[in-house]
Amino acid sequence: MRTQTYELNMGPQHPSTHGVLRVILELDGETVIRAKPVVGYLHRGIEKICESKSYPQVLPYADRLDYLHSMGNALGLCQTVEKLMGVEVPERAEYIRVIMAELSRIASHQIFLGSLVGECGALTGFVFAIRDRERILDLFDMACGARMTFHYIRYGGVVQDLPEGWVEACRKFLDDFDGMMETYRNLLVGNEILQARLKGIAVLSAERALAMSASGGVLRASGVNYDVRKAEPYGIYNRFDFDVPLGTVGDSWDRMMVRLGEMEQAARIVRQALDQMPEGPVMAKVPKLIKPPPGEIYHHVENSKGDLGYYLVSDGSPKPYRLHVRRPAFVNLQLLDELCRGYLLADVVPILGTLDPVLGEVDC
Amino acid sequence: MYGKGLLTGLGITLREFFRKKATERYPEVRPKLTERFRGGKLALEPEKCIACGLCSLNCPNGSIRLVTVKDEAGKRKLSEYEYDAGACMYCNLCIENCPQKCIRWDKKFDFAGYDRKHLIIDCIAVANAKKAAEREGGAETHE
């Protein structure tokens, strides 16, 4: 029988496209022939805005790139500018930064896990993940007064020392964290329906992953051992003992399990950092008016979505001449078409979920 | 065995059914705000302000507009101070850069309105109204 393909517009207003992503699907029945992501519905021109702002004013915008891992974004930008200026960050600040970035990674992966299973239909798993993430947000709220756009990590350190009782609260969270992981494992990982939904779906080979310059969990699920924290340790990451979880098959399931493993490793890093954290100042001597010397620099960090890079060109003025962000979510999202082909309409949503795009970062 | 995961899942949700709930009845139970909470509107203490304009200068979005006048002694004085909450990023840069520490967050975060204009706040008027109310009855106003 001769069949006709048809186009289906998924988004930009669709409950499971992670924001305002639009995917133009070409379908044959329910089989996907082509899935074309259309981005730009959340484009705010952050890179261009940054050219007209002074360095301290640029920093809040970094929080708004990948708003689920704000601390990591801010950490990357601060380290870029510090590298160009040659600023030495105090020890305690370095530890606080690592703690914040890793907690933020856990929170981001909780959203990833929750939204992935929520899109597969297990809404309770979604709510559990969100509920547990709330504990981390409470910690951030204590430290900097905001729950989402923190603006806590600054050039030269962090803006304020941790408040009284914060370390204890964080330890308490880490104690409960194992229980949370246990719940996720029992409710979601062990669930045969979820396994059937994700295993063997959208297999990404290591070669293709590298060729498409995927990074983060997407790359590691395909078995490529690349983590910026290990490959080019920035900050003080070489002082911690942690593993890089790797996948074997590169399917949706591996992409989920790698993220779950990363959550545990992040908790491990936070534990070590809390133990090793010294007393002392949290802010280096940084001039009020930040004017990096003329030059250019590229610095990248391992964000929850992948390899987040900042390319900064300075002309010696108090405003960046050019700031370009290599957004891992944007790069990973281009795999969507390739991964979706030949799978069913119902697979598109989990595949999109395992690529974990945050539209704030994709569109920038 | 196939189906074991399904049954453990059912066990977890059933256990959750009888547990204490995580949510609060919001308008009756107010959330506990932390000491460093950044939210609500900017509260200005006009008499402390030296009208240096650093807050406005440091704001990434230009959400603070202030007008200064010179008084008889040639001293700069604040005449207007407008804060646009709609444009505010809550980055805290204005407060950190204030040499007199005369602005702070009022932490009253529930000020949704029906019009954009409700988000533009005349901070001097608010401060004066608050002072007047304190003089009247000493009671805290809740605008």
Add this chain to the structure above:
Amino acid sequence: MSNEAVYGIMFYLVSAVVLLSAVAAVTLRNLIHAALFLAISFVSVAGIYVLLHADFLAAVQVLIYGGAIPVLIAFGVMLTRTPGAAGSNPVNTKTYIWGLGITGALFAVIMLSLLKSKFAMQGLISKEPSIEGLARLMLGDFLIPFEFAAILLLAAMIGAIILARGGEAK
């Protein structure tokens, strides 16, 4: 009003629905609408069975035809080319005469056979549950034809699956 009069009125009402919806099914230009009217027609036939106290047959009618019509509609949807279903069921007016002729001939054959044959339970409304008699007939007296029918259906099903698979391979 006597019971017979009520049954008579009901019979003619239901029959009218059956016939009118059947006519609609063959004349409507929209394939989906035609299929839906076919469903109405079939389900109302069940009403006639109910009037005849053949509840089991009525339920079977609803189950088979009520359940199968959606499949018919589904095929209609799949075979309908865009844009729209407005003209998806073309009616060729030239063949009207042929259709009428064939229908008339078929009607005559059925009427003749009905008039000629003698029914065992003429004018008798059985109070016994119809399903038990049916079971006795099917699994007793007519067991062999019943099983043959089952085999035939199985073969048809396998054939359908093979045909569908073959289409996929191309």
Add this chain to the structure above:
Amino acid sequence: MPNDDILLRIGASLRELFAGVLPGPDAVDVAMYFVALIACVALIFTNAVILILAERKVAGFMQSRLGPHRLGPYGMFQTVADVIKLLTKEDYRPQGVDKWVWAMAPVVLFVPPVMVYAVLPFGKNLVPVDLNIGIFYFVAVSSVATIAFLMAGWGSNNKYSVIGGMRAVAQMVSYEIPLVFSILGVVMLTGSLQTSVIVEKQSGIWFILLQPVAFVIYLIAAAAETNRMPFDLVEGESEIIAGPFTEYSGMRWAMFFLAEYASLFAVSAIASTLFLGGWHGPSFLPGWVWFLGKTYVMIFVFMWVRWTFPRLRVDQLMALCWKYLIPVSLANILITGIGIFAYRAMGG
């Protein structure tokens, strides 16, 4: 003591009342059927209001939330408010829909559950219409719901809706087979299709103990027939938004919900009839209370499952039905037959 039952007494006094006014016993019977119909429809509406609140509460509690709590004590009037809101909403018809098909779909969908209620054995002598093919009638009537979903899906003139409608056909037509086969095991044990007889025969032992496999198959197939998680592919709100419901609003949309909860109640009631002993229970409570109690337990199970599991994919759904449920249910029928034969051979 069935005469102590308050519902039976109401029925008896109504019958007396009608006998005084109406000529002949046939007319009284017809009048009593009307009373039963009205009672059924009233039950459907009140029940749907209760069940929607219950679902939201159950969902909330399992997700460590409070659920609706603003309106009335424990949010008891939330659904009432929702119904009022939906009733007063504009009756909005999107451009380009197939007018009649689209408008009739919610009505057609509402028919099968209402008709199914006629054979539910609420208590001893409390079956609205005690058909001798009761269970088969339930199967036959509930198959009509497929047409309604397809009508809604096609009539909406929306690709998401058409996909949902096509899924509805594939899913509901397929799952009817294991549903019938699982019921067949019980029918073989009782030798009757009449719901009241099936319940009567369970006075000693509930059939869930004799037919545990059939019970599980029934639960799965019933969840699929009512489009509930983990089989809610017809709605599948994360892929096809709401499938056939996408283009509906206001009261038409609410009709879908009413029908969904009415059929949820129906399949739960059939489950308690077939497997859980219907109205049987310790006699300190009237039979219909036991029946309703068991039904609500079944409803809770359906809700519990819904708020725990993710959704299956469409190919897995069909594979589950054709590759697992149908062979297992056929084997169940065979084993039941052998069991009955052996039991008789032993002189039971």
